[in-house]
Amino acid sequence: MVESRGCFDKRKLNIAFLSRGVRALVGRFARDGRASLAISAALMMGAILGLAGLSIDVTLLSTLRSRVQAAVDAATVTGSRNLLDYVAVNGFGSVGRYYPTIQTQTVNAIQANLQLEKNLSNIVIGLPSVIYNQNSGTVSAGVDATYNPIFMKLFGFKAMPIRASSTSTSKSLIKYFQIVFLVDVSQSMAVGGTVADIKKTKDSFGCTFACHQLGDDTLTKGRMRGIVFKMDYAKTAIANFLSQMQSISGSNASAFYSAAIYTFSDKLRTLIEPTSMLSDVTRAAAWLDVELLATAPYKSVIGHTNITAALSSLAQTLPKLGGDGSSSTSPQTILVLITDGAQDLIGSELWAGYSDGNWADSCAAFKAKNAIIYAINTYYYPYTDDGGYYNKFVSPFASQIQAAFPKCVSAPSNAILASDGPGITAAVNRLFQKITSSIRVSN
Incomplete structure (x- = not known):
């Protein structure tokens, strides 16, 4: 009876040992899976943040381009109208002498509209073109600038170019x-x-x-x-x-x-x-x-x-x-x-x-x-x-x-x-x- 009990106990010991090994192996597998998932999640989170940052920068870039274009458009429209207003008061005989004034006014107007844009740098405004001919006043202007990205600079994008140009003509009515x-x-x-x-x-x-x-x-x-x-x-x-x-x-x-x-x-x-x-x-x-x-x-x-x-x-x-x-x-x-x-x-x-x-x-x-x-x-x-x-x-x-x-x-x-x-x-x-x-x- 005693031997017989002993044989029975040995089998139980072997089963228990095997169970503990399986559990340890399963545990190690589980622990390794969580690590892998953590790494994957971290990588995915980085990608998501990168895409979000890219989206923000692209949106800001598009908005800035629109604002720069609007600033140039407004300045040339005002310049062309001011040109005809000058002619209305002073006549067209001296209009050529007024061109530099229109050019200065146009540049100043663009600068005034862009000076509050914190993410713009390297703003270069070309000398506007001013022409009066056949009762029409035409003013053209262009701007080159740089957008300083907020997030994309983390990925090596330190500057994004912005360019805008505009030509406006004011005409008299017949x-x-x-x-x-x-x-x-x-x-x-x-x-x-x-x-x-x-x-x-x-x-x-x-x-x-x-x-x-x-x-x-x-x-x-x-x-x-x-x-x-x-x-x-x-x-x-x-x-x-x-x-x-x-x-x-x-x-x-x-x-x-x-x-x-x-x-x-x-x-x-x-x-x-x-x-x-x-x-x-x-x-x-x-x-x-x-x-x-x-x-x-x-x-x-x-x-x-x-x-x-x-x-x-x-x-x-x-x-x-x-x-x-x-x-x-x-x-x-x-x-x-x-x-x-x-x-x-x-x-x-x-x-x-x-x-x-x-x-x-x-x-x-x-x-x-x-x-x-x-x-x-x-x-x-x-x-x-x-x-x-x-x-x-x-x-x-x-x-x-x-x-x-x-x-x-x-x-x-x-x-x-x-x-x-x-x-x-x-x-x-x-x-x-x-x-x-x-x-x-x-x-």
Whole structure:
């Protein structure tokens, strides 16, 4: 019995030993599997993080490229518009001198928009190209920069290039305009055009102001002696304006012009109604003269000056007033008033008591009908040796006169002071540049 138990115990021992070995082997296998899985998981996690980092950097890179492109686009659009705005104010004759300013403005605008982008470096902005041609302003610019990645630098990607370029063109809209000159031809336009002319008039006729009367044609006599009067400067300047307008109207496909000339002293008179035949208007400008010397049927007797009546009559009778410039039957009106701004409302020596500079309200009728108003102030020189006429008839209301011009015009810069004859020439030349310049409407 004892042996038999012993044999039985030995078998049990062998089975137990085998069981412990199997468990140990299984345990080691399990431990080795967990290690492998840990390594695999770590590798997978690294790959996932790498892909996530790549995704973040790619997204940021794409966003930055869009922002850089938007910055360049905005700068060139603004530059092209500023170019046409400059031409609108100053004319196209000097536009080339403004190119460097547009270039600087464009570069500064790009830099201002990119300076807060922390992940950009090595920003290089090329010198913008600026071109004005045929009533179009074009600005081109380009930018090279580097994106500094956040995660991809861990994988050896230390810089990613960004490049953007843009070209913007602002163009004028095809428009139709009628340019209407309303010219003061009263006696005050027969004052000498310069200080020297005023002195020569005084030396020749003993007067400088209001000395041109019926029966004493001092204008013709003065011209024979080389005196140039304010009317002479105005007439020549308007003729030159129209001649230049005629020369560009055939080649300028972005705008179409007609023109007219009206005169006034005591009341409105028609020299030539609006017509697209600018050569006819140019020839008509030669007929302009002070009221006593105008040729028939434009001649009038002495009538003093009524600016209010002239403006009111023209607003009621001017053809096509109120147009929007969209067609030849609906042209936009540009009114050019040329006067010294002093009006006297009755035709007698008592007129000094009825003088004023309160005529600006009559301009409202034109503004209400979409007209653009310019005014050239043919300034009264403060005479000191004219027998007291200036101090009696002009000086008391000089401040009213000066205040009337900016009230009348469409914009403050549209009121142009011409302190003498050459100033009238310069004012009309400036007016030509302003009127014939582009009107920016779109890109």
